[in-house]
Amino acid sequence: MTVVIGFEGSANKIGVGIIRDGEVLSNPRRTYITPPGQGFMPSDTARHHRAVILTVLKEALEEAGLKPADIDCVAYTKGPGMGAPLVTVAIVARTVAQLWGKPLLGVNHCIGHIEMGRLITKASNPTVLYVSGGNTQVIAYSERRYRIFGETIDIAVGNCLDRFARVIKISNDPSPGYNIEQMAKTGTQYVELPYTVKGMDVSFSGILSYIEETVFAMLVEITERAMAHCSSQEVLIVGGVGCNLRLQEMMGVMCEERGAKLFATDDRFCIDNGAMIAQAGWEMFQSGQVTELEDSWITQR
């Protein structure tokens, strides 16, 4: 029986999760939400995480009904992500690992998403579409490594949506992407050009539907191409943008046409959380990997 505690704080979510052999015992999380029109900056985000991390850690232990002595190893996000928040979280992970005398595991954030997706959905060897505010990649496992088959050449799709939400000042609560999705659902008019003016009024839901349809179609295309390349019959969507039901719907249509299966998780696990870091840490621990303190520096890339 192996119990792993995972710490995640690479962007604006701070989460601590505990996993025991594939069972999520607790997974509390807090989100740093900025006012409409504003994104989140590294030092403010780090300050937010700093203020709540010990409380969230306590919650994780209490919800799981465990004491530090019950934990076998401490996993944390080594990278990629924003520097200041990563350091804040890494410092707490290193400290408790030493206080409790447990090995430390530096986890790759993207692999955390993938391992959680696989655990929850039981997909066996899927082509993975990883879409979030910070990442957009099509990934497949080949010859003992996760390999990137395709990715954004500039910004992540979530970043695109978030920036657009900022321009038109959509609320960031609970997340800009969620609010875009809700508003886009009410759009009835698909417009070729993203410019809708009705007299003295403007309509935004049409623009958002347009944006969603276009960017999601792009993602479906590259996922399909990777599947053809790998002869894969499974797709797993992970990352915050993976919560979007329209994306899942469009991907589902493509999968059905190919006779493939689509896997996705809900917002507990799509969105950054501590348990996914614990799960990836568990996999590392099982294969005998640990991270020495001197090598536990965080990395933005």
Place this chain on the structure above:
Amino acid sequence: MATGGDSNLEAGKLEFSLDVPFPSSHEALIALRSLSPDQEPRRGGISKQLSVSGSTLRWSADEARILRVSVSSFLDHLSLVIETMEMFGPSLLCDAAQVC
């Protein structure tokens, strides 16, 4: 109790050193190992040295421009380490209400 900084103008460099006493060398070493792995955000011009002698954590840096930011950030991180130790480390202050 932390002592403040000195500015020794030697060959145009500024120095800041901070002595932080800990209850024992065990705690000082934990703090050192939690605070030393990460690189300073800006390259060139700032050098930071953390070491433990006895139960004191000694920190010194040279380079005026980003010295203040580096010191400030270090103190935030140090206080986080100490708070974590108080909350989750075994100690005489631990009572039944805390998880430790």
